[in-house]
Amino acid sequence: MREETCLTRDSLAQNNRYLDWDSQPAMFKHYPHFCYRLKLSDIPSLQWLEQTRCISDKRLIAQAPYYRLNVPSAGNLHPLEIYVQLRNISGVLSGIYHLDVVNSELVMIAEIAQEGIEPFLGLEHRFNGALLMISMVPFRSSWKYGLRAWRYLYLDLGHQIGSFLASVEHFGLTLTKMFPQEGLNRIMGMGKDEIIAAAYGIGELTSRSVTPLCMPLMRVSPTDYTIIDDTLYDAIVSEPITSKSVKTAFTESFLEINAARRSAREFYAPAMRDEVITTLLNVTASSNLEIVALLLQAQSMQTGMYRNGKCTVRGNFVTECVHLLLDQRFIAGANMVLLIYANDFRASTHVDAGIYAQELYRACEYHGVGCSGIGAFYDNEASLWSQKLLLYAVAVGGKI
Ligand SMILES: Cc1cc2nc3c(=O)[nH]c(=O)nc-3n(C[C@H](O)[C@H](O)[C@H](O)COP(=O)(O)O)c2cc1C
Known part of the structure; x- marks a missing residue:
C-alpha cells in the first residue's frame, strides 16, 4: 500500500478537495436505546477497560460537541471501536458488549452461556474474564484522507493498543494476544464498514467446552453513513497483524498521564x-x-x-x-x-x-x-x- 498512499507535492497540489466538516461521518457507534447498559464506574474490576479508551476532553465548537480521547488520532477522527466478551465476572451478566466511550458504558449486544466468541479467536474452551476486540472503521478516516487512511488506521490502532497495554499493566493484570479467525467479523455483525483488527484476552482459559455463536450479532452501522472503498477494505483484510506486546513505563502514574495526555x-x-x-x-x-x-x-x-x-x-x-x-x-x-x-x-x-x-x-x-x-x-x-x-x-x- 505504500505507493498508493504516498504524499508528494504533486498529489497535494492535485487534491484540492474541499472538506465539508458537516459531512464528517459519526465518530462513535451507537447501539439501539433498548440494549441493556452498564456504567463502567460501577464495576471496579473493569477500570482497566474504562481507562483503555475514554473521553478526556469535551468542548463545544460551532455549537457541536467536540471530543478528544486519551489516545491521539490522525485528524481527531478516531476510526476505532472496542468490544468485549465478559464471562464469569462478578456482578456482570456474561455477554458480548460494545464500549460506549461517550457515556463510559458497556452496551450488551448479546448474552452468552455455553455459546461464545472463543472459537472465532482460536480458543477451544470457555475463556473466563474478558476477550477484548478492537475494530477499525475505515470510512471515518478515508472520508478525509482517502487511501492514506490505511496508514492512519494502523498508527491509531498502535496508539490504542499502547494505551491498553499501559492500562492493563497499571492494574496489575496480564494479557494474552488472540488471533482473529475467519468468520469473526460476520459473527460480530460487521460488514465491509468495520473490521476486527486485534484481540486480547485478560483472564484464563477453562477446561469447559464452548460452542461457537451460531447467529451473527445485530448489525449496527458504525457511522451514520458510509462509502466503502474496496481497495482500502481489501488491503485491510489481506494482512493479519503480528505486533508484539511491549513493556510500558511510568506504570504508577498511568491514571494522571492518561487523563492529561494531549x-x-x-x-x-x-x-x-x-x-x-x-x-x-x-x-x-x-x-x-x-x-x-x-x-x-x-x-x-x-x-x-x-x-x-x-x-x-x-x-x-x-x-x-x-x-x-x-x-x-x-x-x-x-x-x-x-x-x-x-x-x-x-x-x-x-x-x-x-x-x-x-x-x-x-x-x-x-x-x-x-x-x-x-x-x-x-x-x-x-x-x-x-x-x-x-x-x-x-x-x-x-x-x-
Ligand atoms: C497517526 C497520527 C497522525 C497525526 N498526524 C498529525 C500531523 O501530521 N500534524 C499534526 O499537527 N497533528 C497530527 N496528529 C495529532 C492529532 O491531530 C491529534 O491527536 C488530534 O487532533 C487529537 O488531539 P489530542 O491528541 O490532543 O487528543 C496525528 C496523530 C496521529 C495519531
Missing part, C-alpha cells in the same frame, strides 16, 4: 531540559523499527542526527525537517523530531510505530514536555536520513 500545537524549546531529551532518546521501540532522532534545539547538547542515543551527523536540520513534515510550521519550535522507519511497509510495522509513539506521548506527559504524532510527510523525501521507509514521526518540545 497533542502539542506549539512548542517553547527553552523549556525542555537536555536530560529529558536524553531520556526520550532511550524510549524502547520494537526491534523491527529504526528510530532516527533529529535534535533541532537543545540547551547544550549537539544538534544533529542521533541514532541509538549518539549524535552521528552534526548539523542544523530545522529547515529540512519542517519541510519533510509538509511544512507544518509549529514543528520549527520543537526540540526534537523522532522519525520512525522500518524495512517493511506493513500493517504490523505501522502498529508497532503507533505503540512506540504512544509510549513517547506518555513519557513526554510524565516529563512535562509537549508531543505530537505527525503522520503527514513527503514520503519520497524521507530517504535523506535512512534507507528504510518512513512510517511516522513524533515532534517533541518544551511547553509554552
